[in-house]
Amino acid sequence: MATEITVPQLGESVTEGSIGEWLKQPGDAVAVDEPIASLETDKVAVDVPSPVAGVLSEHRAEVGDTVEVGAVIAVIEEGATGAATKGEEPARAQEKREEGEEKREDQEVTQTLSPAVRRAVLEHGVDPSTIKGTGKDGRLTKEDVIAAAKAKGDSPAPSPTPTPAPAPTATATGEGRNEERVKMTRMRQTIAKRLKGAQDNAALLTTFNDVDMTAVIEARTKYKDLFAKKHDIRLGFMGFFAKAACLALKDVPSVNAYIEGDEIVYHDYVDISVAVSAPNGLVVPVVRDCDKKGFAQIEKDIADYGKRAKDGTLTMADMTGGTFTISNGGVFGSLMSTPIINPPQSAVLGLHRIEDRPVAINGEVKIRPMMYIALSYDHRLIDGREAVTALKIIKEAIEDPTRMLIDL
Numbered sequence: 001m002a003t004e005i006t007v008p009q010l011g012e013s014v015t016e017g018s019i020g021e022w023l024k025q026p027g028d029a030v031a032v033d034e035p036i037a038s039l040e041t042d043k044v045a046v047d048v049p050s051p052v053a054g055v056l057s058e059h060r061a062e063v064g065d066t067v068e069v070g071a072v073i074a075v076i077e078e079g080a081t082g083a084a085t086k087g088e089e090p091a092r093a094q095e096k097r098e099e100g101e102e103k104r105e106d107q108e109v110t111q112t113l114s115p116a117v118r119r120a121v122l123e124h125g126v127d128p129s130t131i132k133g134t135g136k137d138g139r140l141t142k143e144d145v146i147a148a149a150k151a152k153g154d155s156p157a158p159s160p161t162p163t164p165a166p167a168p169t170a171t172a173t174g175e176g177r178n179e180e181r182v183k184m185t186r187m188r189q190t191i192a193k194r195l196k197g198a199q200d201n202a203a204l205l206t207t208f209n210d211v212d213m214t215a216v217i218e219a220r221t222k223y224k225d226l227f228a229k230k231h232d233i234r235l236g237f238m239g240f241f242a243k244a245a246c247l248a249l250k251d252v253p254s255v256n257a258y259i260e261g262d263e264i265v266y267h268d269y270v271d272i273s274v275a276v277s278a279p280n281g282l283v284v285p286v287v288r289d290c291d292k293k294g295f296a297q298i299e300k301d302i303a304d305y306g307k308r309a310k311d312g313t314l315t316m317a318d319m320t321g322g323t324f325t326i327s328n329g330g331v332f333g334s335l336m337s338t339p340i341i342n343p344p345q346s347a348v349l350g351l352h353r354i355e356d357r358p359v360a361i362n363g364e365v366k367i368r369p370m371m372y373i374a375l376s377y378d379h380r381l382i383d384g385r386e387a388v389t390a391l392k393i394i395k396e397a398i399e400d401p402t403r404m405l406i407d408l
Contacts, residue, residue, distance in 0.1 A: 003052045005074040007067050010041050014316065016068045017041040018186045024056045030076055037073060038312075040186045044283070044319070045312045054078040064183060124149035191282065198343050203379035206338040207387050211398050213354050213369040216240050219401055231296035237351070238274065238302050239295040241326055243404045244397035245349060246270050246291040248390040249324060254382050255375075255390045256323050258344040264381060273322035273342055274302055278309040284325060284342055285309070285318040326351065336372045346381045349394065350374040 010017055017039040024036040035047035036056060050056075054076045061073045120142045121128050131148045133140040184192070198204070220235050227235040249256035249270050257266045270291040273284040285305040287298055308314050325342045330353040339350035350373065357370045375391040397403045 001078045002057065003054070003076045003078045004072045005036065005048065005050060005076060007039065007069050007071050007073060008046070008048060009069055010039070010046060010316065014041050014069075016066055017046065018066045019061050019063050019073065020045055020185070021063060022059060023047070024050075024074075026056055026058055028056050030054055030056050036076075039067070041316070044187075044314050044316060046315075048073070050076055052076055052078045066186075120145040126152065187278075187283075194343060195340050198340050201343070202341060202346075204341065204376055205379045205384070205387070206374050206376040207384070207391055208336070208372060208374050209391050209395050211371045211373055211395050212359070213371050213398065215401055216398055217354075217369055227296070231300070233296060233299045233303060235295065236299055236302070238326065238328065239298045240398060240401065240404075241349065241351060241394070242272055242274075242287065242290050242298050243295065244394045245272065245324060245326065247397050247404065247407070248393040250291070251393055252386050252390040254386055255347045255377065257381060258323075258346045259378070259381055260344065267323045269323070271321050271323045273319075273325040273345070274305065275325060275327035276302075276306050276309045278312065278314070283309055283314060283319060284322065285314055286320065286322040288321070325349070330354065330371065336374065338374060339376045341376055341378060346378040347387070347390070348376050349391075350376065 007017065019037060020040040021038040022036070023038060024030055024034075030036060030050045030053065032051070032053045033049045036050050037048040039046045039048055057075045057077045059074050061067050061071075067073055124145060126145060126148050128140055128145070131140055131144050132138075133144055216237065220237075224235050227233075253266050254264075256270060257264050259265075269289055271286050271288045272290045273286050275282055275284050277283075285308075287293075287301045287305075290298060293301075305314065305318065308318075322342065322345060325339075325345055325348040327339050327348060328351040329337050329339075330351050334352050335355075336352055337350050339348045341348045352372045352374075354369045354371045356367050358365050359368050359370065360366075361368075373391065373394065375387055375394075377387045
């Protein structure tokens, strides 16, 4: 019996997504609840599980297609086993499996590799699945591909014509001057629209300050082993800044509010959106009730979100809401930036790298670990005095962490 696989509910107010990747190809055996496809929505990637066991007989959509909730995207022959589906010739099943393998190879080359690595793979004619990556999270680099080609004794082959794929490469005149057009993922399109919308609709302004990180670094050094032993989590910087932000938002409520129509919505709680990197772009899962949580729970929540962002297992619920955002560009080496607010929120705190700098302390020049911090805010709601005050409270709390314990 044929069972049609439809696009599941994707979350509140989300009516469509796009096919990001086919995890199963025609002719593949499928178990109950086994994912057969990955859908990209505005915020997350969602796996589509099979409700029955059988063999996938056909796709009804291609990678990159936009599909609405309830639309049929695949068909499974329920209860079929072995190489062929019911009533299907073994030769045809084998053909489908071969087609599936080719599609998987095409997807690996065109979707999971960077443009530079993809070109190197095509130029040297090597199989990327046989190469151990040395990049971040084990990803392949161009150097990995070249080293693998040299190890095989292969010389660069004439540039072959790549298999047609959603990301074609167009070669311009002149050796080594290539251009490539890649369709934006749904998540990247949404990020672009939201950031541009924030600039168009809000009166954005950024105020800066610098923070002496000596006290926090000393506290982490002194207590990191005991903290990890007791709570089974590393004591990081984000917990300090989250708690410092809670003090600031309590004293300056407008920074924790947002505009809705002709009304201002204030919150008596602090849900902090923490910007983390995912394979397809930046996402902002929400650490809820930060004002009521301790350092350990905040650090555990952030670590869990970071892992799930890399694994692609964040849900829509994880990123719903949020009253304030913290973005840490310092992990990538940023010295200073002007972060953009995450609508409908009205403010975002930007953290940056820590570096030793000479500073004047009691008339003497000393070297201290310093960090620039930035608060971008919607000037329609937050006055300059309020923004500067909020950032100053954060600065003072980080430079004297005792303030966070006695609520000053």
